[in-house]
Amino acid sequence: MRSIYKYSWFLLAAFAAIPIHAQGRSGANQRQDSANDLSVVAGKSVLLDCASPVERVAVGLGGIAEATVVSPMEILVNGKAPGETSMIVWEKGGNREFFNVVVRAGVASANDRLDAIRRELNRELPGQDLKISGENGSIFLRGTAKDLTGAQRAVQIASVAGKVVNLLNVEVPAAESQILLKVVFASVDRSKSKELGINLFSTGFGNVIGAVTTGQFRPPSVSTSGSANLSDDLNLFAFLPGMNLGGSLRALESKGLLEVLAEPNVLAENGKQGSFLAGGEYPYPVVQGGAGNSAPTVTIQFKEYGIRLNFIPTMTPRGTIRLQVAPEVSSLDFTSAVTVSGFQVPAIAVRRVKTDIELEKGQSFAIGGLLDNRETETFQKLPFLSDIPILGRFFQSVNRTRSNTELIVIVTPEVVKPVPAGTTVPLPNFAQPFLPPNSTVPMHHPENADAAQSPVVIPFETLVESLKPEQPLVMNDSYGSQGGGGSSSAAPSAPQ
Numbered sequence: 001m002r003s004i005y006k007y008s009w010f011l012l013a014a015f016a017a018i019p020i021h022a023q024g025r026s027g028a029n030q031r032q033d034s035a036n037d038l039s040v041v042a043g044k045s046v047l048l049d050c051a052s053p054v055e056r057v058a059v060g061l062g063g064i065a066e067a068t069v070v071s072p073m074e075i076l077v078n079g080k081a082p083g084e085t086s087m088i089v090w091e092k093g094g095n096r097e098f099f100n101v102v103v104r105a106g107v108a109s110a111n112d113r114l115d116a117i118r119r120e121l122n123r124e125l126p127g128q129d130l131k132i133s134g135e136n137g138s139i140f141l142r143g144t145a146k147d148l149t150g151a152q153r154a155v156q157i158a159s160v161a162g163k164v165v166n167l168l169n170v171e172v173p174a175a176e177s178q179i180l181l182k183v184v185f186a187s188v189d190r191s192k193s194k195e196l197g198i199n200l201f202s203t204g205f206g207n208v209i210g211a212v213t214t215g216q217f218r219p220p221s222v223s224t225s226g227s228a229n230l231s232d233d234l235n236l237f238a239f240l241p242g243m244n245l246g247g248s249l250r251a252l253e254s255k256g257l258l259e260v261l262a263e264p265n266v267l268a269e270n271g272k273q274g275s276f277l278a279g280g281e282y283p284y285p286v287v288q289g290g291a292g293n294s295a296p297t298v299t300i301q302f303k304e305y306g307i308r309l310n311f312i313p314t315m316t317p318r319g320t321i322r323l324q325v326a327p328e329v330s331s332l333d334f335t336s337a338v339t340v341s342g343f344q345v346p347a348i349a350v351r352r353v354k355t356d357i358e359l360e361k362g363q364s365f366a367i368g369g370l371l372d373n374r375e376t377e378t379f380q381k382l383p384f385l386s387d388i389p390i391l392g393r394f395f396q397s398v399n400r401t402r403s404n405t406e407l408i409v410i411v412t413p414e415v416v417k418p419v420p421a422g423t424t425v426p427l428p429n430f431a432q433p434f435l436p437p438n439s440t441v442p443m444h445h446p447e448n449a450d451a452a453q454s455p456v457v458i459p460f461e462t463l464v465e466s467l468k469p470e471q472p473l474v475m476n477d478s479y480g481s482q483g484g485g486g487s488s489s490a491a492p493s494a495p496q
Helices: 107-124 148-161 391-395 460-466
Strands: 036-041 045-049 054-059 065-071 074-079 083-091 096-104 129-135 138-145 163-171 178-205 208-213 236-240 245-262 265-269 274-288 297-315 321-340 343-352 355-359 365-381 396-416 457-459 487-490
Touching (some): 065 083, 129 148, 148 460, 178 297, 178 321, 178 391, 321 365, 355 365, 355 396, 391 396
Parallel strands (some): 036 096
Antiparallel strands (some): 065 074, 083 096, 129 138, 178 396, 321 355
16 A cells, blocks of 8 residues: 655745655555655745645754644645755554655845845955855855955855855065164273283392292293393393392283174065174084094084174064064184194184064164173282382282273164166275276166056965965085084094
């Protein structure tokens, strides 16, 4: 015995007639052989006529569709939201019918959502050629956005209506700002020293050969033969041949002045690192132990010194420039040198500043300062003899040293543009002119910059790919180093 269903359609309230297709039937004695397909539009209803009285009906997902038994032979199915679900109908006698219910989005409601998105796009992104369309639950976004931010915002707005297929093009943005960082290193070192010392010696005075010194400087060396040798620079020297008695006096006063002024200027793109070094690299040996019974080797490495500047400028939404800056001034210091395997390795005197600051265009900031005052005094004397009034001065020595160091580091960022084509490029003033060129033909042919050019448009994905960080620049020097350091091996030196 087969159940026969008749489908009748009618208009409920303000709803339009919607066709419903039913395929397949389940037999009277079959529990679940096949299912019927039922289609309804969201927001509309369909009335299902049954050949047998209905006892009960159930819908799988109540948020997609709902079913109500309005009479023993009629079932009302309401579409609530687009999607798919199942419906089971129990008849008297134990038979069951299964339905695959598909709720489709209404054309009017879909158009309303697209119209709402179009209005929002026009409100948030005025003047941009953006088009939107929908098909099978997907949203297709086409047109041309002025920048990457507008394209991303358009995708976010369109995503409220479903899955977005981004087919936008984007106008190529203008070049990033170029930031010139001016750094001024101003340093003044002043030193002042005074020395006073005396040495007395005898080549036979009172049948005594010897010398008396306060240790301020090297005294004359007296031999047993009665001769004296001088090996140090002296200010005053006196010797009495008749008495075989002499004396040397050292009284020096020195003043020193060292002024350093460096103004490195480095240009970098917004958000990119700039680096500057005016100096050099000096080699220094590093002794490495040999493996097993092999002899140790001396590896030559290189260390940079001079005026160095590393910085990263970033333009902020406020129009200011945020700087990560690390200026440095270093020099070789041979007074603190050490000897390694017979090689004299100088020390490095370094003045370094590392900080983050934020400035307006053209503003200046003193990011580092140093005021160092030092005074050293050494007093030496001979016991007992130095305590004699007036004459005791000859048995005393004094060394007094004063030093004063002042350092200041000032940074000034500026947003600059390239020198226009045809403009004279600023160069240093050369003392002697160069030889005339061999050819009168210019070495470059600039393109016609006056010709009107339309904005360049590229796909959204291409622009995003072009904005990814580039590979870092690796500098290889002749010593096989990367980034300023390097090494090479040398034969072991002879023991010193």
